[in-house]
Amino acid sequence: MLTAVVIQSGDSLRVKLVSGEGEEGHSEDGHSFDPAECAFEPEEANPNECGPGPSPIIPEMKELVWGAGAFIVFALLMRFFLFPRLKKGMDARYNSIREGHENADAARSSARSEVAQYEAAVASAKAEAAKVVDAARATLESERQTKIAEANARINAKREAALRDAEAAKAAVRGQIESAVSDVVTSAVEAATGKRPDSAAVSRAVSDAMSAGVR
Amino acid sequence: MIALEFPPINEILRWKDLFPGFNKIALIAVAAALIGTIIFLLAGSKDHKTAPKGVRNFAESIVEFIENGIVMQTMGRDGLGWTPFLMSLFLFIYLCNVPGIIPFLQMPATARMALPMFLSLLVWVVFIGTGFKHQGLGYLKSSLFPPGVPKALYILVTPIEFISTFLVRPFSLTVRLFANMLAGHILLVTFALLSEALFQAKGNPGLIPVGVLPLFMLIFLTGFEVLVAFLQAYIFTILTAVYIGGAAHPEH
Numbered sequence: 001m002l003t004a005v006v007i008q009s010g011d012s013l014r015v016k017l018v019s020g021e022g023e024e025g026h027s028e029d030g031h032s033f034d035p036a037e038c039a040f041e042p043e044e045a046n047p048n049e050c051g052p053g054p055s056p057i058i059p060e061m062k063e064l065v066w067g068a069g070a071f072i073v074f075a076l077l078m079r080f081f082l083f084p085r086l087k088k089g090m091d092a093r094y095n096s097i098r099e100g101h102e103n104a105d106a107a108r109s110s111a112r113s114e115v116a117q118y119e120a121a122v123a124s125a126k127a128e129a130a131k132v133v134d135a136a137r138a139t140l141e142s143e144r145q146t147k148i149a150e151a152n153a154r155i156n157a158k159r160e161a162a163l164r165d166a167e168a169a170k171a172a173v174r175g176q177i178e179s180a181v182s183d184v185v186t187s188a189v190e191a192a193t194g195k196r197p198d199s200a201a202v203s204r205a206v207s208d209a210m211s212a213g214v215r
Numbered sequence: 216m217i218a219l220e221f222p223p224i225n226e227i228l229r230w231k232d233l234f235p236g237f238n239k240i241a242l243i244a245v246a247a248a249l250i251g252t253i254i255f256l257l258a259g260s261k262d263h264k265t266a267p268k269g270v271r272n273f274a275e276s277i278v279e280f281i282e283n284g285i286v287m288q289t290m291g292r293d294g295l296g297w298t299p300f301l302m303s304l305f306l307f308i309y310l311c312n313v314p315g316i317i318p319f320l321q322m323p324a325t326a327r328m329a330l331p332m333f334l335s336l337l338v339w340v341v342f343i344g345t346g347f348k349h350q351g352l353g354y355l356k357s358s359l360f361p362p363g364v365p366k367a368l369y370i371l372v373t374p375i376e377f378i379s380t381f382l383v384r385p386f387s388l389t390v391r392l393f394a395n396m397l398a399g400h401i402l403l404v405t406f407a408l409l410s411e412a413l414f415q416a417k418g419n420p421g422l423i424p425v426g427v428l429p430l431f432m433l434i435f436l437t438g439f440e441v442l443v444a445f446l447q448a449y450i451f452t453i454l455t456a457v458y459i460g461g462a463a464h465p466e467h
Contacts, residue, residue, distance in 0.1 A: 056228045056328075056397075063329035066241030067311075071334065074248035075303040082255035083299040086274055089263025096264065 174210065181206045219412045227404050228327065228397075243324035247310035251303070281305060285453050290460035297459060300341070304334065305452040308392070312444035315400055316437050323444070326396040328389070335388035338455045343381070346462030357465040384458060388451060395447050399440045406433040 182203045189197045230239040258274030261267070267275050281302045286294045311330060315323035325331050346354035358380050359373045406429045413426030 054225070056224050059327070059329035059332050060229075060238075060240075061329075062232075062236045062238065063240040063244070063324075063327055064333055066237065067244040067324065067330040068333045070241075070244040070248035071303070071307050071330075071337075074251055074307055075300060077252055078255065078303040079299040082252065082259060083278075083302065085259035086255060086271075086278065089259065090275055090278065093263050093267075 178203065178206050178210060181210070219408065221405070221408060224401075227401070230322070239320070239322055240324045240327050240329070243311055243314050243320065243322065244330060246314075247307050247324070250310055251306045254306075277302060277306065281452070285449075285456050289453060289456040290463070293463070294456065294460055297456065301452050301456055304338075304455060305448050308334065308451055309444060309448035312396055312447055313441075315396065315403070315444065316440045321403075323396040323400060325392050325447070326400045328393055331389045331392040334392075334451070335385040338388060338458065339385040342384075342455070342458040342462045345459050349463045350465065354462065354465075358462075388454060392447050392451055395443060399436070399443050402436050403433065403440065406430075406436060 182199065185206060186197055186199060186202050189195075189202070232238050233242060254270060255274055258271040261269075261271040263271075278298065281298055282295060285301060285305075286298055290297065308325060311324035313323070314320035315326065343354075346358065350357060359376050360369055361372065361376065364372050409429040410426050410433055413422050413429065416422040416426075
């Protein structure tokens with residue numbers, strides 16, 4: 001085995017390659033060489049030194065055989081046994097999950113349709129109720145108008161009767177007042193003139209005067 | 216003065232046989248196949264009706280990663296039949312890469328030429344076989360004479376397409392995986408040796424604290440190798456999918 005000896009002197013480094021001290025190979029120091037200690041066979045050109053061995057790039061047959069065998073067995077097991085078994089389980093689970101999703105979607109759409117039906121029924125009931133309320137309101141309004149008309153008619157009849165009574169009372173009072181005024185005028189004229197005036201003429205004059213005064 | 220012993224390249228790459236014809240690389244390859252098998256065996260034995268957790272969750276994540284991240288992106292729905300092969304490839308390469316940072320193993324099996332070369336040749340055979348299966352001899356025509364190219368340019372394009380499709384692809388797949396993992400392994404060895412040498416510098420005690428720097432670099436590179444292990448497995452697998460998809464559907 002080569003040893004790289006690095007010698008530092010001041011700022012400079014010096015590297016020297018020498019054979020290992022403990023080895024039995026042929027070194028610069030003149031140690032003896034024992035081929036049995038070599039990892040690789042001595043080269044033919046220099047039988048006193050351990051060989052560097054074959055190129056590290058060259059594949060070794062035992063590694064090739066074991067590696068190829070291991071991979072082929074693994075790949076075949078994977079292709080025909082391991083992967084199908086795992087994949088079957090995965091597919092079964094994915095299918096069950098997919099079915100679950102589909103069922104959930106179906107349940108959701110069913111629930112949505114039921115909600116839509118319910119909302120349509122509510123809207124229909126509301127419309128029906130509105131119709132009933134409108135009809136009731138219209139009936140009520142017509143009854144109200146009828147009642148109001150009846151009440152107005154009654155009020156008008158009563159008012160006319162009252163007016164009639166008032167006119168009658170007024171006419172009666174007027175007659176009495178005319179008679180009293182006529183008596184007073186007759187007495188006054190009689191006292192002033194000594195003659196009794198024509199009662200018809202007095203009554204007509206009083207009536208005319210009162211009528212003119214009423215206006 | 217410090218003595219930095221960097222072993223010969225063969226000493227950090229070649230491993231003595233654990234028993235005749237079976238070394239550490241073979242052990243890692245067999246262990247990778249076994250671990251992958253055990254993971255999927257355990258995952259397959261769990262109840263598939265409940266939400267996956269633990270090893271089943273891990274295995275299903277790999278399946279979905281391969282299906283959604285690789286197959287659907289490169290081959291589309293028609294390529295889902297390739298999932299087991301691509302998953303085997305990805306998992307096997309990843310499990311062969313990761314031992315590069317596992318204590319006591321500390322060697323990615325893909326840092327040796329044998330495994331990347333075998334896997335690349337296998338992929339090469341598979342995508343060419345797929346091309347002939349789907350297109351018959353038309354595969355050669357669609358590969359060597361791409362449509363839309365002026366006929367005069369075929370003199371240049373056809374040899375280039377032949378070399379790139381039939382010769383360079385397996386070579387580039389092999390070298391990309393092998394070289395990346397080998398470089399990572401050598402970097403880790405280098406910084407580990409440098410740290411050790413600096414910590415044990417007897418001649419100059421002032422160098423001992425400096426050993427912290429390569430140690431930090433070693434820790435950083437170890438984390439980086441985790442990423443590289445995944446990335447190289449992913450790149451190998453996605454390129455395989457691209458090659459197979461291209462051979463099955465030349466219009467892509």
